[in-house]
Amino acid sequence: MKIVYADNNATTQTAPEVYEVMVPFLKENYFNPSSMYDSARITADAIAGSRGIIAGHLGAKDPKQILFTSGATESNNTAIQGVARANPNRRHMITTAVEHPAVLEICKDLQRNHYDVTFLSVDQDGNLDLREYVRAIRPDTLLVTIMHANNETGVIFPIEELARIAKETDPDIIFHTDATQSVGKIPIDLEGTYRHVDLLSFSGHKFHAPKGIGALFMRPGTPCRPLLIGGHQEAGRRAGTENVPFIVGLAKAMDLAMENMSDEQVRIRKLRDSLEMALEEKISYMQINGKRASRLPNTSNLSCHYIEGEAMLYQLSAHGICASSGSACTSGSLEPTHVLRAMNVPFTAIHGSIRFSFSRYNSEQDVDHIIDVFPQIVLNLRALSPYWDSKNNSPHSDPDRMVSAKS
Ligand code: PMP
Numbered sequence: 001m002k003i004v005y006a007d008n009n010a011t012t013q014t015a016p017e018v019y020e021v022m023v024p025f026l027k028e029n030y031f032n033p034s035s036m037y038d039s040a041r042i043t044a045d046a047i048a049g050s051r052g053i054i055a056g057h058l059g060a061k062d063p064k065q066i067l068f069t070s071g072a073t074e075s076n077n078t079a080i081q082g083v084a085r086a087n088p089n090r091r092h093m094i095t096t097a098v099e100h101p102a103v104l105e106i107c108k109d110l111q112r113n114h115y116d117v118t119f120l121s122v123d124q125d126g127n128l129d130l131r132e133y134v135r136a137i138r139p140d141t142l143l144v145t146i147m148h149a150n151n152e153t154g155v156i157f158p159i160e161e162l163a164r165i166a167k168e169t170d171p172d173i174i175f176h177t178d179a180t181q182s183v184g185k186i187p188i189d190l191e192g193t194y195r196h197v198d199l200l201s202f203s204g205h206k207f208h209a210p211k212g213i214g215a216l217f218m219r220p221g222t223p224c225r226p227l228l229i230g231g232h233q234e235a236g237r238r239a240g241t242e243n244v245p246f247i248v249g250l251a252k253a254m255d256l257a258m259e260n261m262s263d264e265q266v267r268i269r270k271l272r273d274s275l276e277m278a279l280e281e282k283i284s285y286m287q288i289n290g291k292r293a294s295r296l297p298n299t300s301n302l303s304c305h306y307i308e309g310e311a312m313l314y315q316l317s318a319h320g321i322c323a324s325s326g327s328a329c330t331s332g333s334l335e336p337t338h339v340l341r342a343m344n345v346p347f348t349a350i351h352g353s354i355r356f357s358f359s360r361y362n363s364e365q366d367v368d369h370i371i372d373v374f375p376q377i378v379l380n381l382r383a384l385s386p387y388w389d390s391k392n393n394s395p396h397s398d399p400d401r402m403v404s405a406k407s
Contacts, residue, residue, distance in 0.1 A: 001320040004366040008206075009151050009181060009299060009357035010324055015208035015256055018249045022210075025245035033242055034233065043244045050251035057258045058200070059189035060217055067234050068247050071214035072180040073102040074227070075201030076145075078216055078238065079176045080106045082224035083143050083199070084115065087174075090142035096120045096128065096157075097342040099147050103178050104338070107145070120146075122342050126155035126290040133162060137169050148179040148200075149186070152339040152355060153290035154299025156182065163196035174198050174222060180206055180214075184257035185265065185296055190217060198222045204246070208359070209253035213246035260360075268358050269297035275356065275367045276300055282375040284393065287349055289340060298358045303340070303349035306388045306395055307381040312354050315377040321370055323356050348387065348395070 005013065031040035033047055051063040060066060069075045080093075080103065095107050097119045107117045118136040120128055128146075137144075144166050149156045163175040176199035179188065184207025188194055199222060203214040218224060218237070230239030276288055285305035304312070309325030316323055336350040345353065356370065382388040389396045 002369075004321045004362075004369050006356040006358060006362065006366065006370065007322045007324050008359035008362075009154075009355065011205045011211060012208045012359050013361055014205075014210050014249070015253060017256060018209055018252045021252045022245040022249040025248055029244070033244060034231070043242075046244055046248050047242055050247045053251040054215060054254055057254050058183070058217060059191045059194070061191055062220070064235065065190075065217055065219060067216045067218055067237050068242060068250075069201075069214050069216055069238060070212050070243075071205070072100075072178060072201045072203040075203075075214055075216035076100075076102045076176075076178055077106060078227040079199040079201060079218075079224065080110070080143065080145055082227055083174050083176070083222075084110060085225040086223040087142050090140050090172075092116045092118070092138050092140045093142060094118045094120065094133070094136050094144045094146070096122065096146055098122055098126070098150055098152075098155075098339045099145070100151055100178060100180070103145055103147065116140075122155075124344050125293040126150065126153050126339075126343050127293050128157055128162075130161075130165075134165060134169075137166065137173070139170070141166075141170065141173050143174045143176060145176040145178070148177050148182040148188075149296050149299075150290070150339060151181050152337060153293075153301045153343070154181070154296035154357075155290040155293045156186070156295060158294075159197060160193040163194070167196045174224075176200070178202075181296060181299075183207065184254060185261075185298065187261065190219075199224070204250040204253055207253050207257045209250045210246055213243060213250045215250070264360050265297045268360070268362070271358050271362055271364065271367050272298060272300050272356075274364075275370060276302075278367075278371040279374060282371070283378050285349075285395065286378075287345070289343060289345060289353070300356045301340075302354050302356075303345055304352040304354070304378050305346075305348045306385045307352040307378060309351060309353050311381050312352070312374075312377055315380070316354075316370075316374065319369070319373045319377075321373065323354055325354050 029042050031043045033044040051066050055063040055066050111117045146157055148159050159177050166173045166175050175197050178201050180202050183202040198219045200217040205211040226237050228239045287303050289301040313325050340350050340353055383390045387395055
């Protein structure tokens, strides 16, 4: 059976070109980059070259501003915990209710350790309220950490503006963004419109590098203590022998992402939009979460009323289609995701939520296959739903009554 992989916000296939550049560093060029002999220079040079490539693509002035990590979780921990430890006198942070757990859980942990954290809400479209944000900034605000693009809905927050507002209000506020879902998908210029961002996290496996490698951009002068302490690697900001093959792969993946970014994103947006158009036509009582907001071109988050997302996933999987219900990280739990709850997706729809996310390896045929099988899956599941009247192809009764019956 052909696999249609439509779960690229969870992870992506490693590009063959990426794999190829990594191989020599797994085989003959295995030297520790810190060693003094000539042979080791090739690995040290490869790291320096990769750092330069990545800095260049993100518009960072100096390659030294890029710190290699094991991925966005480590980058976020380094940024948020590192800033907290370097600045113990300020104890207020601002984040949002829809962050990935790799930010949300750190913030909750700090809350348990006597930090005051404001979790900004979002509206039904997934957008932040700028007035609420401005009101949240206080004289003791140390850090703002707000994601760039949401992993579940693809909704993009105006990071350039949010960072500018923070700095104009108080230049000592440190601004971090988790850009894991946007790097490699939309342009970022850290010396241009993103110049007020101090710290930016990402993971390579969201844009066709392998899992377990990522980076943290750190603007010079940002007070931030290292998370991993030990050797002198990464100028003392992240100890541990560098993962040379993966670092080289990360730079190659970024090269590839940037090479055709505008053309690819137009093509991917067309695939996503054609899927949404066809499904809207074929499936009643379906909503597209975040549709009216500015969104990543590759992400579609749908809620089909009166059915369960997990059941849809199993049936899609039986047809070779890989998608996820809400965030892959929270799949496995039957709780509706915190992101859709924050967006006030109605009770009858929130359980029937599914995310399709595309990449450069998806084709029109992939989308056609989803369009062929998904509407029938929804019909089959609704036929089993106690809320659904298959004869009339509509819900049995007033959804509000169902909510009160359930709660
Ligand atoms: N932040 C966001 C927005 C993500 O989507 C992810 C991955 N799902 C992470 C952080 C964590 O990335 P990793 O698992 O590669 O550390």
